Amino acid sequence: GAVVSQHPSRVICKSGTSVKIECRSLDFQATTMFWYRQFPKKSLMLMATSNEGSKATYEQGVEKDKFLINHASLTLSTLTVTSAHPEDSSFYICSARDWGQGVEAFFGQGTRLTVV
Amino acid sequence: AQSVTQPDIHITVSEGASLELRCNYSYGATPYLFWYVQSPGQGLQLLLKYFSGDTLVQGIKGFEAEFKRSQSSFNLRKPSVHWSDAAEYFCAVVDNYGQNFVFGPGTRLSVLP
Numbered sequence: 001g002a003v004v005s006q007h008p009s010r011v012i013c014k015s016g017t018s019v020k021i022e023c024r025s026l027d028f029q030a031t032t033m034f035w036y037r038q039f040p041k042k043s044l045m046l047m048a049t050s051n052e053g054s055k056a057t058y059e060q061g062v063e064k065d066k067f068l069i070n071h072a073s074l075t076l077s078t079l080t081v082t083s084a085h086p087e088d089s090s091f092y093i094c095s096a097r098d099w100g101q102g103v104e105a106f107f108g109q110g111t112r113l114t115v116v
Numbered sequence: 117a118q119s120v121t122q123p124d125i126h127i128t129v130s131e132g133a134s135l136e137l138r139c140n141y142s143y144g145a146t147p148y149l150f151w152y153v154q155s156p157g158q159g160l161q162l163l164l165k166y167f168s169g170d171t172l173v174q175g176i177k178g179f180e181a182e183f184k185r186s187q188s189s190f191n192l193r194k195p196s197v198h199w200s201d202a203a204e205y206f207c208a209v210v211d212n213y214g215q216n217f218v219f220g221p222g223t224r225l226s227v228l229p
Contacts, residue, residue, distance in 0.1 A: 004159075006159065034216065034217070041224075042221070042222075043206060043219045043220065043221045043222050044160075044206070044217075044219045046216055046217075049216060091157075093159055093160065095160075095217075102167075103148050103167075103210045104148075104150075104162075104165065105217060106162075107152070107159045107160040107161075107162075108159050109158060109159040110157070110158060110159045112157060
């Protein structure tokens, strides 16, 4: 099956700094990538959808200036949490879809972000 | 807008017992349906999916799910649970336009030895 690699798996950063999370599709071209946030013992909350070469579409309530998403190539999308604060600490998961292959999306392993 | 409910927040079963996790969706047409499993601190692994055709679908790890249009349900089953099945299970739907996944709240499965 298709593989999505997310890096890093864990990151600790100081409050006020920025951190970048990468999401790569290893064996397919991801025309669309999704970024989710998951709070402890909760379901996945869609943050934004990005199509290659286009600006990301953010869900209501998600600050686009804080969560910068770049999808510059068909195999890589990045989420940058800018000026991170402790309340940004969470589990972030990406998923990728190749529209030519249908609606199924493939998920990365997730990134545990801790802001201290 | 479509929605997904998983009525059971937490289920505990004994190892070797059968399992059924419930999933109901709200959508006018037949959506694409998925079940995912998540171990602590991990991403999501696809167990099985339903797009069309036979309403009983087989997945990995001995799981199966049955789509029932009349009940708007897509329940996940396993005849004999193993301790390694302890995890969080998410039901998800995608509408016919293939837009975003909508996830249910999840069901946490605990397995007693």
